[in-house]
Amino acid sequence: MTRTPKFDLVALGAILVLAAALRLVGVRYGLPYPFLNPDEASIVPRAWAIGHGHGLDPGWYDYPSLLMYVQAPFEALVHAPSYGVARGVAVVLGVAGVAATWWLGLRSYGRRAAVVGALTVAVATTHVAYSRMAVTDVALTLGVTCALALMLSGRLEWAGLAVGLAAAAKYPGAVALVPLVVAGWGEWRRLARGLALAACGFVAAAPFVVIHGRTAWRSVSHVNRLARAGWLGLEHDPATPLAYLDRLWGGIGPLLVLGLVGLAVALWRRRRADLVLASFAIAYWLTLMPQHAHFDRYVLPLVPVIGVLAARIPWSAPLAVALLVVPLVWSIGDARGLTRTDTRVVAIPQLVAALPAGAAVAADPSSPPIDRRVFELALPGPGRPADPNRDLARLRSRGIRYVLVTASVTERVLRARSSYPRESRFYDELARLRPVVDVEPGHGLGGPWVRLYRI
Numbered sequence: 001m002t003r004t005p006k007f008d009l010v011a012l013g014a015i016l017v018l019a020a021a022l023r024l025v026g027v028r029y030g031l032p033y034p035f036l037n038p039d040e041a042s043i044v045p046r047a048w049a050i051g052h053g054h055g056l057d058p059g060w061y062d063y064p065s066l067l068m069y070v071q072a073p074f075e076a077l078v079h080a081p082s083y084g085v086a087r088g089v090a091v092v093l094g095v096a097g098v099a100a101t102w103w104l105g106l107r108s109y110g111r112r113a114a115v116v117g118a119l120t121v122a123v124a125t126t127h128v129a130y131s132r133m134a135v136t137d138v139a140l141t142l143g144v145t146c147a148l149a150l151m152l153s154g155r156l157e158w159a160g161l162a163v164g165l166a167a168a169a170k171y172p173g174a175v176a177l178v179p180l181v182v183a184g185w186g187e188w189r190r191l192a193r194g195l196a197l198a199a200c201g202f203v204a205a206a207p208f209v210v211i212h213g214r215t216a217w218r219s220v221s222h223v224n225r226l227a228r229a230g231w232l233g234l235e236h237d238p239a240t241p242l243a244y245l246d247r248l249w250g251g252i253g254p255l256l257v258l259g260l261v262g263l264a265v266a267l268w269r270r271r272r273a274d275l276v277l278a279s280f281a282i283a284y285w286l287t288l289m290p291q292h293a294h295f296d297r298y299v300l301p302l303v304p305v306i307g308v309l310a311a312r313i314p315w316s317a318p319l320a321v322a323l324l325v326v327p328l329v330w331s332i333g334d335a336r337g338l339t340r341t342d343t344r345v346v347a348i349p350q351l352v353a354a355l356p357a358g359a360a361v362a363a364d365p366s367s368p369p370i371d372r373r374v375f376e377l378a379l380p381g382p383g384r385p386a387d388p389n390r391d392l393a394r395l396r397s398r399g400i401r402y403v404l405v406t407a408s409v410t411e412r413v414l415r416a417r418s419s420y421p422r423e424s425r426f427y428d429e430l431a432r433l434r435p436v437v438d439v440e441p442g443h444g445l446g447g448p449w450v451r452l453y454r455i
Contacts, residue, residue: 026338051076061216064206086134094131120307126251160194164201230292230382253326262309340446344368407448
């Protein structure tokens, strides 16, 4: 049966509805607080300040500013930074990424790749999860996917602009310059215009990264050093290639195998679409290799490419669709967990009631926010010096009588005791005390346990 444009429209519409449904369930988790991802607290208040006329310079360059500019007009509609509004924008960007992957698949290998690619991104657990969060990774993935589709459409100049915007969403978007050069090889004038537009797009969407280049470079270098050193909770990861393969498997399941087969076929056949997709996948993969902080979100830009490559061989498309049931089930399970109330939301009124006015509280990162004097404890991590304030006697000498901790940090430290001996002793000493407030997950609550100790 011949597939018509009407069929394409219906199929794409059904996939987009599925993608939106998966992302909307759980989007309100933890509101009005940024409990889905702590990076939301770095982005949303700055977007709100920009939207309310406090200047276009976010004054913070760990990430470039495009997402903040995209969020700002919507944050301008509310009287205080709204994580709910920001997540709504994130869902739109996530669903747009599904549509962009359909476009990429269509330009690469036709309708079968469009269907498989779009379905892959629609149900991929990592993409679904980060499409609910007001963070940069889904915007980066959208920009890269559009850039690749434009390259395969022969629109090198527009592709260059899209690469610049992808990099302005998150710096690794600049890796898409590699397939841009591959796509424009031999068309030197058009390629030069595309590269120039990439630079212009980045400067227009992240101008203060350029204006404050030295400060931005220090911020980016600091973030990269942390990524190369590793991160709390990832100390027992396997070697970096295996760790990132594991993250990809956790996002798309057994479809990864078909995607790798498709990549091998692409490297063998080396047609234009093959070279563009494979060059991005390989270049981006190589940028991940020096890192020891193997976050699942780092592999997101590879998901649309792998989804499209999974349909590189015509006979593989039906099998690919069948295999996508696995990440679909995983995503539904994740969404179900987000229908619960976060323990930290429940803990906040209990903490306020238990703490005397004016009390000073030492608190771990990711602890619930409270209207008290909070002394923030440093986040442990590989290669970081131990925080000397993780010592009960030292805290008492500074007039601090309460300590607030959650499972988010405590359990990760205790699982890697040999890496964090000082921090482990700190938590062991706290565990000998009886908590003043103790909120545990279960009975309709999700999230980490929360405990307040008087020391």
